[in-house]
Amino acid sequence: MPSSPPTVEAARPAISLVATLYRSRAFLPRFLDECQAALRSRAGDDFEIVLVNDGSPDDSLAYALSRRADVPGLVVVDLSRNFGHHAAIQAGLSVARGEHVWLIDADLEVAPAVLPELHDKLLSSGADLVFGYQERRKGGWFEQASGALFWRLLNRLSDTAVPENVLTERVMSRRFVQSLLSLGDRSLFLGGMMSWTGYLQIGMPIAKSQREGASTYTLAKRLQLMTTAVSSFSAKPLTAMFPAGLTITLLAFGYALYLVLRKLIWGDALLGFTSLMALGALSLGVLTTGLGLLGIYLGKVYTQVQARPTFIIRDLHR
Template sequence: MPPQYSWIIPIYNEEETLREMYRRISAVADRMDGLVEFILINDGSRDRSLQIIRELHQQDKRVCYLSLARNFGHQMAVTAGLNFARGQVIVVLDADLQDPPELIPDMVEKWRQGYQVVYAQRLKRRKETVFKRFTAYVFYRLLKSLAEVDIPTDTGDFCLMDRQVVDLLNAMPEQNRYIRGLRSWVGFQQTAIRFERNPRFAGDVKYTFRKSLGLAVNSLVSFSKVPLRLSTYLGLLSAALALFMSVLVLYWRLTSPDSPLTGFATIAIAIFFLGSVQLISIGILGEYIGRIYEEVKARPLYTLAEVGGFASQNSNSNKRQK
């Protein structure tokens, strides 16, 4: 019998949290009104995460798992789980327990009311640094103002999606994936469940500043053309300033021929300004061209080293990676 619910949990070096995470999701699943499958995706972990996942699979056949051949990143691990999910209701949550599984029954209730996407919206981030809270606040509001689709603020990948939505996401072949943006792009009835985000149960933060910055750049480039237009605006601004400067230098030359303002300093400032505009524009173009290059290669989104608990799907694993 196929499961009613599929819970997708990407894992990267989470040996300290896995058993507690399993205890909590099992307690919630036991209260559900249908069969639940737990899809654990080992994203190239270097610790004992895969071994613990295998042990959980042996003691509970609801636990299915995918082990990626290397670390492909959080978004690709979620994508792999979506490809293999068999349920009519799919939930994505993190293994660090910052996304409380106890919210899932409330999400399911919203789904029964007719919503096809139910996302968890953070009201508060407990025990996070001021810098982290500030940068997250700025990023989500900047993305919302620049993106061509309405991406809710203060939301992560913790969400519930209907089978119809997941089938559409699986049909999208793009390489640079931003799941929370894609689920907004597909449309359908969507609503929020608000919660206060807890600190990690154990272990170190996996989303470093560098990874968070990369995800932010990817989201902006994937869902907005404003950065491309920015280079045009900078070019127009530099042209206007250059014209103004030419008039000003001519005025100084006629009224104060011995003024140092008409010499090397003025020329150097103009050169540095125009050079910076050109470099910014080239960098923006490079971001978009780099993504075009990734798309045209059409490589598989991920590769699998091991699959457990998907007996009926093993023969189709190659097709599902594309």
């Protein structure tokens, strides 16, 4: 009986562009047009566009599927629910087949036309990652101040240096993407994961415009991201608990000794009662904070040990 011919793997496109969809319907017509123009300027028709529907509540998925008839190489990944921005990006990277991968948000705060510039920099420098960053954060004073505080705290506490004000927009080599996907983190902070992966990485300044409509990245999500980022890339909050606890203990012991001596020498029965209560409250606050930190790290261990996938693909339309 003759053996069946070996299967031939489909040739990789030159470039894969990956973007996630969440309340993105209003941006998609212009976004897809600009992406095609940017891709054709560097790869002709040898490209694919991977759109990941991250449980979007609007009709982003339906519109993306309707455009498969007239957008060549459009791949639509439909996740089973909303897993979050970073998990959706990871899903898109796992599906992308290109020799080079372009990553961009679909909200048009950054125009797809900047990606060819990042691509040229990647080729001319021999780097495996070229990322965009803001020289000056957009938005009002609160957004600028909170963003600056986020990056300062992250790099002060983290063992992995992450470029400040880094953007989603970046261009990557195939080997970089494969290395990134091999990390196996369950609590995702892609900025830190990309920095930790290594290789030659170069940043380029990019101007970012204000999004039309309200941002889907709320303050609560930013705080959650910061907690994930710090606890994923540093044990410093845990190790800082010991000197903090030791200092409080020594202060409490010293103050108690002082009160005993005052009692024995001068008979001051209630001296320092208010201060002692304040010191006790401070000690309780430090203890509670320490237990909270332990809970965060134990929660991450629990999540990692569960080994659940960071995303589930319901349908893949290629």
